[in-house]
Amino acid sequence: MSDSTDIAVARMRLRAPVIAVVVTLVMIALGIALGGKVIAHQVVSGLLLGSIYMTVAVAFTLTIGVLNFLNFTIPTLFMLTGMAAWGLLSGGYLTLAGRGAWLVALAVGVVAAVAASLLVERFTFRYLKMKHGDATEHAIPLVSSLGFLIIFENLVLIAMGSDSQRFAVPFRADLHVAGIVVGVPQLVSCAMAVAVVAALSFVLKRTKIGRALRTIAENPDTASLLGVDVGRVVPVVFILTGLLSGVAGALFTVNYGDVSPFMGDNVGTKAIAAMVLGGVGSIWGAIAGGLVVGLAETLSIQFFGGDSVAMTVWGLVLVIIVLRPKGLFGVAAIGKGKM
Amino acid sequence: MSGYLAGVLAIFCINLIFAYGIFVTAAAGQINLGGAGFQAIGAYAAGWLAGQAGLPIAASIMTAALITALVGLLISFPALRTRGVYMVLATFAFGEVVAGFLLHTDVFGGAMGMVVPLHVDLWVLVLAATFVTLLMFFLMATRLGLAMRAINDDEDASVVMGVNVRAVQVAAFTIGGALTGLSGALYALNFGFVEAQYFNALLSIYVLLYVLIGGTQTAWGPLAGTVFFTMLPELFRVGGSARYLIFGIVIVLMMALRPEGIVTRALISRLSPRRLFATGGARGN
Amino acid sequence: MAIEPALTLEGVTKRFGGLAVTQDIRFEVPVGARTALIGPNGAGKTTLFNLISGVYKIDGGRILLDGRPIQALPPRKRVRAGLSRSFQNIRLMPHLSVVENIMLGQHTLASDIGSLLSPLAWQRRSKWRTQAEDSMRRAGIDVDPDAPVSGLPYGLRKKIEVVRALMSRPRLLMLDEPAAGLNPRETAELSAFLKSVAWEGLTLLVVEHDMSFVHDLCDRTVVLNFGRLIYDGPTHGVQDDSQVREAYLGSRRVAAQGAGHVA
Structure with missing residues (x-):
């Protein structure tokens, strides 16, 4: 009996990435065949955007999968990275770093996101665990995270104003592949996003901490019975969340060159949509969902003008969450379907 | 009354009705993070009926509330298939769909918004808010209200008590839809202008927070939450981002210190005059 | 026409993931009887309560309340049909x-x-x-x-x-460990109270570990072990039943005691 389920799980794990890659390749091929260079360019931008959505969607899916917690601070962690980096650069704090200042700024931005994420953990899970037992059964962390969303956004508004700011990267290189212009930062970003997610996937599957996380995902009570120190492992989820959101924020900042206190809002909601499309709690689902939403967005802007994809995507999300909470690709979730 | 104070009072009345619309479902254990979507439908329906279709004001408001009640009824069936985080996501998606639809529908002015030529005065808002508040206190005093509170405490045990949980929750969504739609209709007719961008995710978040911070166990909760978050900042003239910053800090602290909200059932029973006078009686406690 | 039993179980079976947690359980609870349902931990007592009250759906068999099948009804309609229950944890x-x-x-x-x-x-x-x-x-x-x-x-x-x-x-009241955690005085009070309500024609089915409570309250006892019925008879006969002794004490000790009796 156990043999057959193992095989089934293995097959599902294999199917998800394959589907994601096939969907991507088909869309690229279709784009180039139907629309030539312009469309091909849109496909490339869609993949870049998709890789950012994907990284944020993985952050969402991880906290839901392990802690059963829809963490609304993720979009602001994303934003904090960009705004902190811009603040450091424009404030002239990094003149010593010379030409590499922008890189240092972004690194500090990611660190800020991780620190903020740990602050959220301090006031949601750690405190609750002491007072109310298993925090994953409550709506309280969700409400706290909404509170932090408001705090972070308004702190940045007070400190830096509501204007959109330019984050200049003194770095430009383009590759010409079969007549399509591909920015090197775009390529590097895609690669980095994929690397971060792959590393996370490895951590979850192969390491001791990953096993602990998966045990908590199954059931926090059983996990503590099995000797997993839940209090020490939960912060790891928040560190990973901060890291993923921060890296996504840094990649966004480098590629689009604009930062604002609201930069996380659109990316955050699209990432939630991507997560649901791919299946809540599933990392491969978030990857596939992110790429699909990114591609759909740039292509629909090309064909229909404006971001008309939002309503369609959200309509699809509504249908999926009700009829097929496993998501489009039916990937097994890392957590249990506890709710 | 100064124009400023009148404006504050108008917002308060609209938010209070809105909050009660979200409260009804929360009191029966369902979190609705799509409030802005319901309110938008009510606002656009009333605005269009009164402006374009030429219906009398009262009829437009009533029809708008009926429409959103129907929407609440219809959305409750798919929404109630989901639980917890999934319901939050489903209702959130609903709000986004409505906002997206209104933004891209030219009949309603699209991104330009829609001017509503008719107007209701402040006294109508005050009357409506008073009526809704009383209605909610009444509802929570009924056996239906008792069943809602029981479901909020322990859904599975309520089933075994013979409560038709699904029917109660559907009723809650329908009443909630009517109230949020009513608040939207009053908003449209009082402000004279609606735009889709106003009904965004943040609005849904704020109204849900009024309710959860106020407390979902008694009808006092939304009243306390709305007074706390819309009247107090105005009275102390705390404006802009600082106001929201304080709002956020209060939310985090409340969740840490008093997660059941400002007004709880236990607080009401401690403060009730009957018990204050009954202490020292034969039964004591 | 004979009076229908208050509760009839006809081959009630429930599986969780291929594992039968109750298997082909059959017994009757006559109207007005006070019946105990006992068995070692994990015997399937609470599962059986959940099946009768409709928290879980059965995979096989029938459940009759006053002679009417109720296994297809949702829990609230079973309450309406005259069934009521308490929970193991309050x-x-x-x-x-x-x-x-x-x-x-x-x-x-x-x-x-x-x-x-x-x-x-x-x-x-x-x-x-x-x-x-x-x-x-x-x-x-x-x-x-x-x-x-x-x-x-x-x-x-x-x-x-x-x-x-x-x-x-209700016409049938099912109590899941009502005496657990009560002190002796409270237990005696509860027993007296339950007897007084049972006098009024109410049928009782009680899961309980406290055997003195069971002896005091229930005239009849049904014993489950590993999801199967192993005893259905008067309460005073429970201790002498070899299968029940085996279930509670383990087969070797029963054999040893049996040998002791012979010797």
């Missing part, structure tokens, strides 16, 4: 007062639109509230009816749960 609603919890038990009798929409909490002399307070008094629950239930002592809450289960005027 499941009172923590944010409702004592009297509100008890009035919740009346729900199936008051679910017409008029009763649902009359302001129960404002009518301090409604027949529902009067009835609930009377039941409290009869059961010896002497607290402020408006007190929140969460702060009350364990024994009292346990009693309130029994009273709540009685409010739907």
Whole structure:
């Protein structure tokens, strides 16, 4: 009996990435065949955007999968990275770093996101665990995270104003592949996003901490019975969340060159949509969902003008969450379907 | 009354009705993070009926509330298939769909918004808010209200008590839809202008927070939450981002210190005059 | 025509993921009988309660209440048909007062639109509230009816749960470990109270570990082990049944004791 389920799980794990890659390749091929260079360019931008959505969607899916917690601070962690980096650069704090200042700024931005994420953990899970037992059964962390969303956004508004700011990267290189212009930062970003997610996937599957996380995902009570120190492992989820959101924020900042206190809002909601499309709690689902939403967005802007994809995507999300909470690709979730 | 104070009072009345619309479902254990979507439908329906279709004001408001009640009824069936985080996501998606639809529908002015030529005065808002508040206190005093509170405490045990949980929750969504739609209709007719961008995710978040911070166990909760978050900042003239910053800090602290909200059932029973006078009686406690 | 038993189980079977947790269980509970359902931990007693009350669906067999099949009905309709239960862990609603919890038990009798929409909490002399307070008094629950239930002592809450289960005027009352956690005085009180309600024609089915409570209250006992019925007969015969002894003590010790008897 156990043999057959193992095989089934293995097959599902294999199917998800394959589907994601096939969907991507088909869309690229279709784009180039139907629309030539312009469309091909849109496909490339869609993949870049998709890789950012994907990284944020993985952050969402991880906290839901392990802690059963829809963490609304993720979009602001994303934003904090960009705004902190811009603040450091424009404030002239990094003149010593010379030409590499922008890189240092972004690194500090990611660190800020991780620190903020740990602050959220301090006031949601750690405190609750002491007072109310298993925090994953409550709506309280969700409400706290909404509170932090408001705090972070308004702190940045007070400190830096509501204007959109330019984050200049003194770095430009383009590759010409079969007549399509591909920015090197775009390529590097895609690669980095994929690397971060792959590393996370490895951590979850192969390491001791990953096993602990998966045990908590199954059931926090059983996990503590099995000797997993839940209090020490939960912060790891928040560190990973901060890291993923921060890296996504840094990649966004480098590629689009604009930062604002609201930069996380659109990316955050699209990432939630991507997560649901791919299946809540599933990392491969978030990857596939992110790429699909990114591609759909740039292509629909090309064909229909404006971001008309939002309503369609959200309509699809509504249908999926009700009829097929496993998501489009039916990937097994890392957590249990506890709710 | 100064124009400023009148404006504050108008917002308060609209938010209070809105909050009660979200409260009804929360009191029966369902979190609705799509409030802005319901309110938008009510606002656009009333605005269009009164402006374009030429219906009398009262009829437009009533029809708008009926429409959103129907929407609440219809959305409750798919929404109630989901639980917890999934319901939050489903209702959130609903709000986004409505906002997206209104933004891209030219009949309603699209991104330009829609001017509503008719107007209701402040006294109508005050009357409506008073009526809704009383209605909610009444509802929570009924056996239906008792069943809602029981479901909020322990859904599975309520089933075994013979409560038709699904029917109660559907009723809650329908009443909630009517109230949020009513608040939207009053908003449209009082402000004279609606735009889709106003009904965004943040609005849904704020109204849900009024309710959860106020407390979902008694009808006092939304009243306390709305007074706390819309009247107090105005009275102390705390404006802009600082106001929201304080709002956020209060939310985090409340969740840490008093997660059941400002007004709880236990607080009401401690403060009730009957018990204050009954202490020292034969039964004591 | 013979009187139908209050409860009939005909080959009730339930599997969780291929594993049968109750298998082909058959027994009857005659009207007005006080029957105990016992068995070692994990024997399937609570599962059987959940199957009878409709929390789980059965995979095979039939469940009859007063001769009518109920296995296809949702839990609330089983309450309406005359079945009521309590829980192993107290499941009172923590944010409702004592009297509100008890009035919740009346729900199936008051679910017409008029009763649902009359302001129960404002009518301090409604027949529902009067009835609930009377039941409290009869059961010896002497607290402020408006007190929140969460702060009350364990024994009292346990009693309130029994009273709540009685409010739907059931013909069959199922209690899951009603005496667990009670002190000897409370246990004796509960037993006397349950006997008094059973005199009025109520049928009782009780899961219980406290055997002196079972002996005191129940004339008949049904024993489960590993999801199967191993004994169905008078309570006083339970100790002498070899299968029951084996289930509780383990086969080797029974064999050893048997050998001891022979010797």
